[in-house]
Amino acid sequence: MNKKNVLVVDDSAFMRKMISDIINTSSSLAVIDTARNGQDALAKVKKLKPDVVTLDVEMPLMDGISTLRAVMREIPTPVVMLSSLTKSGADKTIEAMSYGAVDFIAKPSGSISLNIKDIEAKIVKKVEHATQANYHLVTKQTQKVDKNTYKPIISNRPIVAIGSSTGGPRALQQIITQLPTNLKAPVVIVQHMPKGFTKSLAERLDKLSNVSVKEVEDGDLIEQSNVYLAPGGKQFKVKEVNHQFVAEVKQDLPVNGHQPAVDVLFESISELSDCHPIAVVLTGMGSDGAKGIIQLKKKHPRTITITQSKDTCVVYGMPQSAEKTGLVDYVKDLENISEILVQKIPKKR
Structure with a gap:
């Protein structure tokens, strides 16, 4: 079976190693490379054309939101965000969903999660699912085309x-x-x-x-x-x-x-x-x-x-x-x- 290629993006070398090791336990996934920031990630997405990107929300030089928007604009690819369980992290993650991220994973204990293996199964499952996602939707310009008239319901409740x-x-x-x-x-x-x-x-x-x-x-x-x-x-x-x-x-x-x-x-x-x-x-x-x-x-x-x-x-x-x-x-x-x-x-x- 041909494995799907994954690019892992995180500013922490420890997290890049841990997430890569977790993803490589899947029989259907293989980490093709890693990136340490958004600029590095964007260049590697263009060069390597991975099937999925895991993208940290908070990074220096070019944060996860800016990177996501650039990826979706220039070379649309399924993206799974990784976020800390902070209010700021949650807000940015929800914003990322609106820009076309397929899904997100909450790091269990902050930006550098020493216990990231606790959610190993969840990471693998979400990245595997992302390979099947209809991510092209984010580049599609939609408009209302339904001209039907729907009869109102008769109810007070x-x-x-x-x-x-x-x-x-x-x-x-x-x-x-x-x-x-x-x-x-x-x-x-x-x-x-x-x-x-x-x-x-x-x-x-x-x-x-x-x-x-x-x-x-x-x-x-x-x-x-x-x-x-x-x-x-x-x-x-x-x-x-x-x-x-x-x-x-x-x-x-x-x-x-x-x-x-x-x-x-x-x-x-x-x-x-x-x-x-x-x-x-x-x-x-x-x-x-x-x-x-x-x-x-x-x-x-x-x-x-x-x-x-x-x-x-x-x-x-x-x-x-x-x-x-x-x-x-x-x-x-x-x-x-x-x-x-x-x-x-x-x-x-």
Whole structure:
């Protein structure tokens, strides 16, 4: 089997050696070279044309964000960011996702992580997945082409639930920033992401959007025209208290390896007595969300289900699994999903 070539970029010689050794344990990957900073990396990407680049966020001379933007502009290549678990590191990582990075890995103990081998399996898995990603999306100029008219739902209690994983931050930005301030529905989201990074994502979306976006907290009222993002490391459910939607957020067991999990959110909404769910499954690896769609359709047959099209997914796994249930109403290009939501949901007066 031909191995995929990887370029490892980090300003620490120790980290370059450790990450290279970890990647080389994979039967499908081989480190072709390393780079010590962004300028060095850009030159080697052009010369070597690796299949994947692992890129440190914080480097001298040319930082990870600047390097990523240059790579995507000049020679688009799948990139996996490596970030420290600091607020600054998380903010820059979320920014990198919007510029086309396929995924990211959180270093367990800062820029120089002596215990990097603790996440060896995660590093290998994410780099392997990056070799299969539809990274050409970042160079594609998209525009809304859907001319359909969608009949509004007749309900006083619509609720939009969105699940996403690999490639999700960029997809969420495309959708959430197109929603109007008078949307007569709350939006609840599970994005597979570790603790700390979800808060940065919520803050970025809030700054860019007309609607209010926050990392949800236990006990929050789930209100119209607001967007609630599940925190990393906790499960997010919606329950009903005195005829109001309320968030239940707590650390629990992972479901299919995920916490937060899309299935947990979807299945909690299926238990609400009076609502009209709209469930959206976006780009991501695996099948999270498919079981939840089955439960939603079983308990609320009028549930509207939407998946992101294969052509616009970074990774088609989650939408494909949802579509295999036979319960998906619309398969749409990413740039057209917000249009369905806007037309389907009544507006506040």
